[in-house]
Amino acid sequence: MTAAQAPSIGKAASTPGGGLLDWLEGALPKIVVAPTFISALVFIYGFILWNGYLSLTSSRMLPNYHFAGFIQYATLFANERWWTALRNLALFGSLFVFGCLAVGLFLAILLDQKIRAEGFIRSIYMYPMALSFVVTGTAWKWILNPGLGIEKTVREMGYPHFNFDWLVNPEFSIYTVVIAGLWQSSGFVMALFLAGLRGVDDSIIKAAQVDGASLPVIYWRIVIPSLRPVFFSAFIILSHIAIKSFDLVMALTGGGPGFSSDLPATFMYTFSFTRNQIGMGAASAMMMMMIVVAVVIPMMYSELRRGRHD
Amino acid sequence: MGALSIRNVRKSYGSQDILKGINIEVEDGEFLIMVGPSGCGKSTLLSMIAGLDSVTSGEIYIGGRMVNHLSPKDRDIAMVFQSYALYPSMTARQNISFGLDIRRVPKAERDQIVERVAQTLQIQHLLDRKPAQLSGGQRQRVAMGRAIARNPILFLFDEPLSNLDAKLRVEMRTEIKLLHRRVGKTIVYVTHDQVEAMTLGDKIAVMRAGEVMQFGTPRQVYDDPANLFVAGFMGSPSMNFIPSEIVTLGGGIGLRMVSDGVTQVLPLNGAEAKLKTYLGKEVIVGLRPEKLTHKVDALCGMPHIHVIQSLVHVAEPTGPDTLLLVRINGKDVVCRVHPDHARAHGENIELMLDFSKVAYFDPQTELRIA
Numbered sequence: 001m002t003a004a005q006a007p008s009i010g011k012a013a014s015t016p017g018g019g020l021l022d023w024l025e026g027a028l029p030k031i032v033v034a035p036t037f038i039s040a041l042v043f044i045y046g047f048i049l050w051n052g053y054l055s056l057t058s059s060r061m062l063p064n065y066h067f068a069g070f071i072q073y074a075t076l077f078a079n080e081r082w083w084t085a086l087r088n089l090a091l092f093g094s095l096f097v098f099g100c101l102a103v104g105l106f107l108a109i110l111l112d113q114k115i116r117a118e119g120f121i122r123s124i125y126m127y128p129m130a131l132s133f134v135v136t137g138t139a140w141k142w143i144l145n146p147g148l149g150i151e152k153t154v155r156e157m158g159y160p161h162f163n164f165d166w167l168v169n170p171e172f173s174i175y176t177v178v179i180a181g182l183w184q185s186s187g188f189v190m191a192l193f194l195a196g197l198r199g200v201d202d203s204i205i206k207a208a209q210v211d212g213a214s215l216p217v218i219y220w221r222i223v224i225p226s227l228r229p230v231f232f233s234a235f236i237i238l239s240h241i242a243i244k245s246f247d248l249v250m251a252l253t254g255g256g257p258g259f260s261s262d263l264p265a266t267f268m269y270t271f272s273f274t275r276n277q278i279g280m281g282a283a284s285a286m287m288m289m290m291i292v293v294a295v296v297i298p299m300m301y302s303e304l305r306r307g308r309h310d
Numbered sequence: 311m312g313a314l315s316i317r318n319v320r321k322s323y324g325s326q327d328i329l330k331g332i333n334i335e336v337e338d339g340e341f342l343i344m345v346g347p348s349g350c351g352k353s354t355l356l357s358m359i360a361g362l363d364s365v366t367s368g369e370i371y372i373g374g375r376m377v378n379h380l381s382p383k384d385r386d387i388a389m390v391f392q393s394y395a396l397y398p399s400m401t402a403r404q405n406i407s408f409g410l411d412i413r414r415v416p417k418a419e420r421d422q423i424v425e426r427v428a429q430t431l432q433i434q435h436l437l438d439r440k441p442a443q444l445s446g447g448q449r450q451r452v453a454m455g456r457a458i459a460r461n462p463i464l465f466l467f468d469e470p471l472s473n474l475d476a477k478l479r480v481e482m483r484t485e486i487k488l489l490h491r492r493v494g495k496t497i498v499y500v501t502h503d504q505v506e507a508m509t510l511g512d513k514i515a516v517m518r519a520g521e522v523m524q525f526g527t528p529r530q531v532y533d534d535p536a537n538l539f540v541a542g543f544m545g546s547p548s549m550n551f552i553p554s555e556i557v558t559l560g561g562g563i564g565l566r567m568v569s570d571g572v573t574q575v576l577p578l579n580g581a582e583a584k585l586k587t588y589l590g591k592e593v594i595v596g597l598r599p600e601k602l603t604h605k606v607d608a609l610c611g612m613p614h615i616h617v618i619q620s621l622v623h624v625a626e627p628t629g630p631d632t633l634l635l636v637r638i639n640g641k642d643v644v645c646r647v648h649p650d651h652a653r654a655h656g657e658n659i660e661l662m663l664d665f666s667k668v669a670y671f672d673p674q675t676e677l678r679i680a
């Protein structure tokens with residue numbers, strides 16, 4: 001501020017109005033960024049702190065600020081439903097992340113074979129990404145509904161004993177979330193990988209052919225290892241989608257049947273806003289944040305350190 | 311049969327003919343250079359030898375075996391690429407041993423080969439680095455190491471030195487030549503640099519627009535160019551092309567040369583028979599800059615030496631020689647003169663034209679007449 005003001009005094013005399021303009025030119029970037037910066041500070045980091053404090057109180061329907069130690073965390077981890085949510089997150093998270101990586105990579109490799117109508121096919125794979133998770137969830141709810149979708153269609157095709165009731169089966173409901181999530185996000189991962197594959201120098205592949213490697217070996221030992229940075233970005237993006245997954249579950253299963261497909265995010269929502277357990281909701285939210293930190297930070301750290309050495 | 315035989319090979323992409331009937335024979339252990347301007351189809355031909363591109367028509371034989379339908383891995387070749395094409399996620403050691411690994415060479419033998427190759431190329435200290443941690447010249451060595459390790463019967467090099475700076479390029483050029491002598495294998499080497507072609511090659515194929523313009527030893531290509539293109543492409547500074555009219559001289563014919571208003575008719579020294587039909591017409595006289603020098607009295611009596619007077623337009627000292635620009639028959643002509651005998655611009659100089667290696671070209675067909 002002071003640095004921007006000093007020259008403005010000198011210049012104001014020679015060109016009337018120029019002083020203000022000069023000051024504006026220096027300050028404009030700061031002015032433009034300030035609202036975002038302040039709102040990020042307040043609404044993200046401020047609320048994280050607030051939430052952190054709430055998790056240490058005995059708040060129920062409304063927030064109160066009586067410090068109560070770690071009692072909310074104790075009840076949280078004594079709660080069977082929270083453990084289901086955690087197990088589901090582990091299952092959904094790993095299947096979703098590795099499934100998307102595998103499917104995305106596979107599609108990208110297929111598309112990389114100089115096939116016809118590539119642009120068209122690429123758009124088809126990319127379109128799900130343009131939908132919101134709510135639409136995806138609703139669509140898949142119909143598709144997977146035993147009375148409406150796949151099960152009914154196959155039975156009508158002449159297989160009356162065909163069973164596909166994962167959506168309403170508590171043991172399998174979480175897998176329907178995986179299916180819908182895969183459908184939605186693999187296209188995007190494919191686009192990331194395709195960009196990475198296109199960046200591989202053609203002569204590297206020719207060199208490997210002359211060296212005698214077959215196409216699968218070339219991909220496995222040369223091309224895919226060189227996509228390491230892409231794996232890293234995709235992993236970070238996918239794991240944070242997985243950990244904060246909320247809308248997809250809400251639209252698809254609503255966490256049910258029972259609470260069999262609960263994830264931490266839906267758990268947090270249910271306890272904070274429909275069960276009047278704000279303190280416990282806050283504690284679960286803090287746990288989610290710690291999961292993100294625990295997964296993402298070590299990876300970023302190791303990858304960035306590697307990057308500097310390479 | 312030789313190491314490589316290319317017979318009437320053509321390549322088209324759609325209706326576009328990239329290679330128009332190439333014929334080249336390479337003997338065992340020879341160093342073949344394919345040289346030509348960018349886009350003339352050198353890389354395409356090399357890719358076809360490697361099996362990375364299909365052959366539209368014609369046949370390619372490697373070591374007496376027809377390879378048209380063999381995949382690259384079955385052709386027993388190794389290739390060095392312009393961009394080095396090292397595998398980015400592997401160390402130099404893994405890069406060199408990858409081809410051996412694929413061919414299931416036992417680990418102990420593999421290590422031994424890598425060790426030997428690294429020693430030959432002096433890259434032992436680089437073996438555990440990734441390509442990103444190597445300089446251009448070091449990558450070049452690793453890429454060559456990868457080729458040597460496989461011990462193929464034929465090496466293919468696609469402009470391997472063009473990404474290096476000038477000094478390193480000269481160093482590596484010498485090294486490749488030594489390497490060829492040591493390994494003794496047949497090499498096909500693509501370049502657009504005629505100096506590389508002259509210094510490295512046992513045989514040179516000069517190409518233009520998908521055709522071989524001349525195929526021969528460096529000396530043949532340099533001293534006896536088959537046409538205007540080869541004459542102009544090989545050599546730096548390039549050969550002078552002086553359009554001259556054939557006129558009568560005594561009982562026979564001679565060349566009319568006009569330099570700064572002075573007209574001289576020079577005898578043809580043995581080319582009369584072939585040039586007789588051009589009497590009254592113009593031919594193009596090809597004379598290399600080193601054949602236009604300052605006058606040396608001791609040589610002046612010889613039949614193929616002629617002396618003319620010229621005005622120096624530009625003088626360019628290069629160090630060992632000074633290049634003088636004069637005008638003969640209205641064309642700028644470069645002469646290579648010893649610095650002690652050079653003249654400054656605006657001065658007159660007596661030039662000695664050495665016709666012992668002169669070439670005459672037909673201006674229409676661009677072919678050599680004599």
Ligand SMILES: Nc1ncnc2c1ncn2[C@@H]1O[C@H](COP(=O)(O)OP(=O)(O)O)[C@@H](O)[C@H]1O
Binds near residue numbers: 351
């Ligand atoms: N895949 C292709 N499709 C169409 N034309 C090609 C293809 N590859 C090369 N060409 C053409 O072939 C010609 C020769 O190319 P190239 O062999 O790379 O030349 P050089 O290596 O001599 O510079 C160029 O004119 C180029 O445009």
Ligand SMILES: [Mg+2]
Binds near residue numbers: 352353354469
């Ligand atoms: Mg090329």
